[in-house]
Amino acid sequence: MRGRFFNLCSALIKNGMKILSLLLAVSIIAFVLVTLSPIDPVQQYILGLGTAISQEQREEIEEYWGVGEPPVECYINWLTNVLRGDLGVSSLYRRPVADIIGERFLSSLALMVSSWLLSGIIGFSIGCLMGMRHGRFLDRFLKKVCYILSSVPTFWLGLVLLLVFSVWLGWFPIGFSSPIGVLSGDVTFGQRLYHLVLPAFTLSLMSFPNIALHTRQKLVEVLESDYVLFARARGEGNWDILRRHGIRNILMPAVTLQFTSFAELFGGSVMAENVFSYPGLGSAVAAAGLNSDVPLLLGITLFSTLFVCVGNMVADLLYAAIDPRVREAVE
Amino acid sequence: MEQNKNTILEIHDLSISFRMYDSRFEQTELKVISDLYLSVSPGEIVAVAGASGSGKSLLASAVLGLLPANASLSGHIHYKGQELTPELQKNLRGGGIALVPQSVEFLDPLMKVRSQTGGRDKAKTAERTRVFKRLGLPDDTENLYPFELSGGMARRVLVSTAMLSSAELIIADEPTPGMSLEQSLQALTMFRELAREGRAIILITHDIDLAFEFADRVAVFYAGTTVETAPASDFKQGPRALRHPYSKALWEALPQNSFRPIPGSQPYPGDLPKGCLFAPRCPMRTAECMEHVPPVRQIRGGEVRCFYGS
Numbered sequence: 338m339r340g341r342f343f344n345l346c347s348a349l350i351k352n353g354m355k356i357l358s359l360l361l362a363v364s365i366i367a368f369v370l371v372t373l374s375p376i377d378p379v380q381q382y383i384l385g386l387g388t389a390i391s392q393e394q395r396e397e398i399e400e401y402w403g404v405g406e407p408p409v410e411c412y413i414n415w416l417t418n419v420l421r422g423d424l425g426v427s428s429l430y431r432r433p434v435a436d437i438i439g440e441r442f443l444s445s446l447a448l449m450v451s452s453w454l455l456s457g458i459i460g461f462s463i464g465c466l467m468g469m470r471h472g473r474f475l476d477r478f479l480k481k482v483c484y485i486l487s488s489v490p491t492f493w494l495g496l497v498l499l500l501v502f503s504v505w506l507g508w509f510p511i512g513f514s515s516p517i518g519v520l521s522g523d524v525t526f527g528q529r530l531y532h533l534v535l536p537a538f539t540l541s542l543m544s545f546p547n548i549a550l551h552t553r554q555k556l557v558e559v560l561e562s563d564y565v566l567f568a569r570a571r572g573e574g575n576w577d578i579l580r581r582h583g584i585r586n587i588l589m590p591a592v593t594l595q596f597t598s599f600a601e602l603f604g605g606s607v608m609a610e611n612v613f614s615y616p617g618l619g620s621a622v623a624a625a626g627l628n629s630d631v632p633l634l635l636g637i638t639l640f641s642t643l644f645v646c647v648g649n650m651v652a653d654l655l656y657a658a659i660d661p662r663v664r665e666a667v668e
Numbered sequence: 669m670e671q672n673k674n675t676i677l678e679i680h681d682l683s684i685s686f687r688m689y690d691s692r693f694e695q696t697e698l699k700v701i702s703d704l705y706l707s708v709s710p711g712e713i714v715a716v717a718g719a720s721g722s723g724k725s726l727l728a729s730a731v732l733g734l735l736p737a738n739a740s741l742s743g744h745i746h747y748k749g750q751e752l753t754p755e756l757q758k759n760l761r762g763g764g765i766a767l768v769p770q771s772v773e774f775l776d777p778l779m780k781v782r783s784q785t786g787g788r789d790k791a792k793t794a795e796r797t798r799v800f801k802r803l804g805l806p807d808d809t810e811n812l813y814p815f816e817l818s819g820g821m822a823r824r825v826l827v828s829t830a831m832l833s834s835a836e837l838i839i840a841d842e843p844t845p846g847m848s849l850e851q852s853l854q855a856l857t858m859f860r861e862l863a864r865e866g867r868a869i870i871l872i873t874h875d876i877d878l879a880f881e882f883a884d885r886v887a888v889f890y891a892g893t894t895v896e897t898a899p900a901s902d903f904k905q906g907p908r909a910l911r912h913p914y915s916k917a918l919w920e921a922l923p924q925n926s927f928r929p930i931p932g933s934q935p936y937p938g939d940l941p942k943g944c945l946f947a948p949r950c951p952m953r954t955a956e957c958m959e960h961v962p963p964v965r966q967i968r969g970g971e972v973r974c975f976y977g978s
């Protein structure tokens with residue numbers, strides 16, 4: 338037991354180091370790109386304000402960006418601020434970037450987690466169905482559906498769903514995470530959920546074919562394996578095989594894949610949030626880009642790197658914790 | 669076809685082909701078993717001996733009705749005098765017929781031994797403890813995952829599944845490699861006890877020594893067909909008591925005899941000779957052997973597929 342805890346800690350530390358070095362690399366690249374671009378964050382901030390600013394304010398912001406100093410020092414200066422938790426102030430929203438990310442992240446997280454669960458459950462079930470019927474009509478039909486769905490762009494799919502369900506049928510709202518004109522404090526959980534359904538569904542439609550096709554493939558492999566042949570020889574029927582051997586052997590790879598799809602999901606959510614005007618990180622990053630809001634852009638870049646890496650790490654650890662073969666190898 | 673009511677399993681003219689696609693996506697038939705015959709009666713151990721690739725494992729799958737989807741089968745298999753239909757096979761799996769598979773790959777890698785040898789059921793647990801003990805498996809074996817078993821342990825776990833079943837026909841596919849000599853002897857003794865209870869046992873092996881030491885009868889397979897079946901005692905006596913040139917050559921090739929291997933090699937499926945499958949390597953072949961498939965003939969209490977067998 339103690340050995341296991343120790344191993345978990347060392348795995349955490351190892352992964353943590355990896356993530357830190359990746360974050361460092363991303364921060365350098367992002368900073369260099371911003372420095373090379375024609376956008377001047379100071380100028381942008383002043384422009385965004387629309388009114389004249391005091392000399393004091395100007396000095397403050399110039400200091401944050403290290404104006405007039407060599408690029409390396411600019412970077413170190415900026416990094417020190419970031420490490421202190423000061424991500425700067427958004428020129429677009431006029432508020433500290435950290436606050437914006439915190440707020441929007443929660444909305445995005447709700448969207449991602451719900452569509453992640455939805456696509457995981459739908460994808461796994463459909464994958465099992467296809468695997469059990471492989472080569473038959475149902476399998477071939479669902480396979481086509483999966484291929485079509487995965488080749489359709491998310492924003493287009495989102496627009497179609499928006500047209501059908503919100504505009505024509507009027508079942509769902511057209512956008513935003515809460516009713517317009519209601520104070521954010523007064524929004525009920527039900528209302529939030531209601532506004533979440535369509536974007537989450539769109540997002541899961543985009544990612545479930547992947548998991549379904551993967552699950553199908555793995556299940557077919559399992560069904561053709563020697564151990565299923567022996568299980569059949571012992572008298573197990575199709576349903577026993579799926580329940581006792583199929584799910585046992587395909588669940589972990591599927592969960593792992595589903596965790597690694599967090600990265601893609603993040604990309605997809607940028608699209609879905611923009612189509613549905615859903616106020617999450619995805620729509621913020623688009624707004625930041627369009628409005629040359631450098632601090633917000635850098636902040637979200639760093640934050641999403643962290644988020645995706647942690648998702649992958651959790652997948653690895655989970656896999657190690659559940660698969661007895663990997664567990665043995667680690668211990 | 670005449671059925672012997674006393675046999676548990678009787679196979680005549682069994683052929684199995686695989687539908688394959690070649691490099692130009694053209695469908696071809698790959699014949700891996702041709703006109704095979706075999707029978708086994710209650711209380712009897714029949715050894716099936718043959719080189720690797722001679723179709724021994726496929727025979728086991730065919731009897732259980734578990735051939736891959738691209739396989740097609742012709743011929744007759746009778747179980748206790750009844751035509752072995754897919755429905756009957758389904759009922760017999762886990763009941764009348766038990767398989768001892770060939771390797772640890774046949775155990776679910778993510779499932780503990782217990783769940784694959786009868787589960788938690790009380791009576792089963794007691795029975796398993798007894799069988800494991802006799803096979804010399806450590807007490808906690810049932811709590812292990814397949815990857816935690818040594819080669820010999822895995823074989824014994826596989827053998828235990830047959831001992832734990834109440835099947836009337838047991839097909840053991842190479843059950844002993846990887847076991848120590850004592851462990852093999854113990855396992856084979858237990859098979860003999862099962863036979864004494866009136867069960868029929870097909871013991872697949874590529875070890876001809878073992879075949880004639882422990883079995884009542886030996887069936888010799890070559891390139892997917894049965895070339896000879898003979899009482900085990902004939903193999904102990906030597907080539908003069910045997911009927912087929914391949915059986916004689918196998919005997920000669922044993923280390924304790926002349927240890928002289930047979931020149932040439934078993935033909936590949938898809939490249940089988942037209943007449944007798946052994947003709948390309950046979951010292952006695954004639955023009956007729958190259959043209960026609962020899963019939964099965966009854967000679968001195970055995971059967972042989974050779975024009976000149978005596």
Ligand SMILES: Nc1ncnc2c1ncn2[C@@H]1O[C@H](COP(=O)(O)OP(=O)(O)O)[C@@H](O)[C@H]1O
Binds near residue numbers: 718720721727
């Ligand atoms: N699924 C399959 N598809 C094509 N050929 C196969 C398949 N399974 C077995 N064979 C072929 O059938 C022959 C007999 O195989 P097998 O019964 O496993 O031999 P043995 O158990 O005697 O070593 C071999 O030549 C093998 O290549």
Ligand code: SF4
Binds near residue numbers: 947952954976977
């Ligand atoms: S039939 Fe002819 S070739 Fe075949 S084993 Fe007999 S003698 Fe040899």
Ligand SMILES: [Mg+2]
Binds near residue numbers: 725726841
């Ligand atoms: Mg084999």
